[in-house]
Amino acid sequence: MLSAKSAEVVEATLPVVGAAIGDITAHFYDRLFAAHPELLRDLFNRGNQANGAQRQALAGSIAAFASALIAHPDQRPDAMLARIAHKHVSVGITNDQYRIVHEHLFAAIVEVLGEAVTPEVAAAWDEVYWLLANALVAIEDRLRAEAAAGGDPADLWRPYTVVARYQETDGVTTFLVRPADGGPAPASRPGQYVSVRTRLADGARQIRQYSLSGSADGALRFTVKREPGGEVSAHLHDHLHTGDTVELAPPLGDIALADGDGPVLLASAGIGNTPMTAMLDHLAASGSLRTVVSVHGDRDQLTHAFRADLAQLTAKLPNATAHVFYERPLGDWPAERTGLVDLSTVDVPAGTTAYLCGPLPFLRAVREQLLTAGVPAADIHYEVFGPDLWLA
Numbered sequence: 001m002l003s004a005k006s007a008e009v010v011e012a013t014l015p016v017v018g019a020a021i022g023d024i025t026a027h028f029y030d031r032l033f034a035a036h037p038e039l040l041r042d043l044f045n046r047g048n049q050a051n052g053a054q055r056q057a058l059a060g061s062i063a064a065f066a067s068a069l070i071a072h073p074d075q076r077p078d079a080m081l082a083r084i085a086h087k088h089v090s091v092g093i094t095n096d097q098y099r100i101v102h103e104h105l106f107a108a109i110v111e112v113l114g115e116a117v118t119p120e121v122a123a124a125w126d127e128v129y130w131l132l133a134n135a136l137v138a139i140e141d142r143l144r145a146e147a148a149a150g151g152d153p154a155d156l157w158r159p160y161t162v163v164a165r166y167q168e169t170d171g172v173t174t175f176l177v178r179p180a181d182g183g184p185a186p187a188s189r190p191g192q193y194v195s196v197r198t199r200l201a202d203g204a205r206q207i208r209q210y211s212l213s214g215s216a217d218g219a220l221r222f223t224v225k226r227e228p229g230g231e232v233s234a235h236l237h238d239h240l241h242t243g244d245t246v247e248l249a250p251p252l253g254d255i256a257l258a259d260g261d262g263p264v265l266l267a268s269a270g271i272g273n274t275p276m277t278a279m280l281d282h283l284a285a286s287g288s289l290r291t292v293v294s295v296h297g298d299r300d301q302l303t304h305a306f307r308a309d310l311a312q313l314t315a316k317l318p319n320a321t322a323h324v325f326y327e328r329p330l331g332d333w334p335a336e337r338t339g340l341v342d343l344s345t346v347d348v349p350a351g352t353t354a355y356l357c358g359p360l361p362f363l364r365a366v367r368e369q370l371l372t373a374g375v376p377a378a379d380i381h382y383e384v385f386g387p388d389l390w391l392a
């Protein structure tokens with residue numbers, strides 16, 4: 001797909017661009033938000049901008065895409081693009097914004113690399129950008145049409161009414177929402193997330209993703225942990241009550257429980273058990289006979305959201321087991337289940353498909369343990385509650 005001439009130039013300049021990509025993305029975002037302050041206020045997650053996570057993710061994905069193109073010039077790495085495309089559609093980016101990003105990204109490249117950016121180098125990287133952008137646009141157009149389900153793909157946001165809210169633990173609250181127009185809730189697959197858009201006190205309209213923790217009876221359920229210093233999670237905890245309206249994008253996300261009969265392992269830490277609870281709920285509701293191994297790590301019994309749900313859903317499934325690890329357990333708790341999640345004490349059946357969700361150190365450790373237990377890398381899927389820095 002990448003022309004032979006560009007492939008040669010990109011390969012030769014990848015080390016230079018790669019080494020400078022942190023600077024390039026910093027300049028890029030500064031330029032972008034100076035020219036379009038509304039994008040930082042109303043589209044980008046300003047928490048991720050402040051802590052630098054999104055900047056690293058964009059840089060990492062461009063470098064990864066360029067490397068993939070050089071290694072396999074005729075293949076489009078769609079699996080890598082799916083996560084980005086789902087996120088883009090969920091937050092509502094538009095195809096014309098790719099030109100805006102292009103303008104500021106290339107101005108930033110020239111700003112940082114100066115005369116090293118000859119017309120030949122600029123043309124080669126331009127080709128990489130548009131291959132990436134056009135691939136994303138194609139996937140995003142398809143996803144938007146599917147998510148619109150006959151409605152307007154140009155505006156996927158819909159108002160929902162909060163029909164109930166429950167406190168799961170001290171800092172974790174579940175919201176049950178239904179479409180405000182009385183229509184049915186959109187279809188979802190267990191493991192997917194919704195974007196929630198809220199107007200904050202300073203007038204900014206910030207967007208965050210929340211995994212569905214279940215869906216029932218025409219309602220969607222999502223569960224929010226109050227993040228220390230977090231803007232939207234605190235806003236939802238403090239201001240979103242039963243009867244209130246909240247804007248949601250339809251369920252999206254490329255990590256979802258695949259149909260099948262094979263064994264499933266669901267591993268989570270902390271609030272990472274929201275998508276796992278949706279998966280377990282779905283398996284129990286459909287009377288699944290699959291072998292299901294749930295593994296969860298938390299600080300203690302009181303911080304463990306969905307503790308009772310885990311026990312009840314596991315009991316409903318004839319071939320399910322649950323293994324819970326607490327770092328600082330309260331009361332009488334078996335020593336071998338104290339500490340971080342440790343799969344060496346868990347039987348991982350042959351043919352297992354694993355779904356993981358939790359902080360990056362947890363994901364790294366569990367993935368390693370699963371590989372050691374013989375689970376092929378292709379059968380290990382993970383969700384992260386922030387920009388995917390594994391790409392970087």
Ligand SMILES: Cc1cc2nc3c(=O)[nH]c(=O)nc-3n(C[C@H](O)[C@H](O)[C@H](O)COP(=O)(O)OP(=O)(O)OC[C@H]3O[C@@H](n4cnc5c(N)ncnc54)[C@H](O)[C@@H]3O)c2cc1C
Pocket residue numbers: 045046047048050051193208209210211212223224225226227228229230231232233234253271274275383384385386387
């Ligand atoms: C696919 C996906 C699914 C998710 N599912 C869930 C879920 O089911 N449940 C759930 O609770 N969460 C989930 N999340 C996380 C959620 O989207 C939010 O990221 C989370 O609620 C925090 O948002 P916030 O606005 O409260 O925090 P933010 O304001 O975005 O802050 C995030 C962090 O950055 C820090 N920060 C803010 N400003 C600065 C600064 N100036 N300098 C340095 N650090 C700063 C904050 O202290 C905080 O620790 C999910 C995320 C994704 C991507």
Ligand code: HEM
Pocket residue numbers: 039043044045048049054057058061062083084087088091093094097098099101129132133136386387388389391
């Ligand atoms: C080829 C061009 C682009 C690339 C390579 C790219 C890459 C990425 C990546 C890697 C993520 C993080 C995905 C994740 O792990 O969750 C992301 C998210 C995002 N992108 Fe893009 N993107 C591109 C174009 C755009 C454009 C044109 C816009 C619109 C202005 C945009 C807006 C966003 C937003 C708002 C998010 C979510 C960020 C957050 O909430 O922190 N991107 N993009």
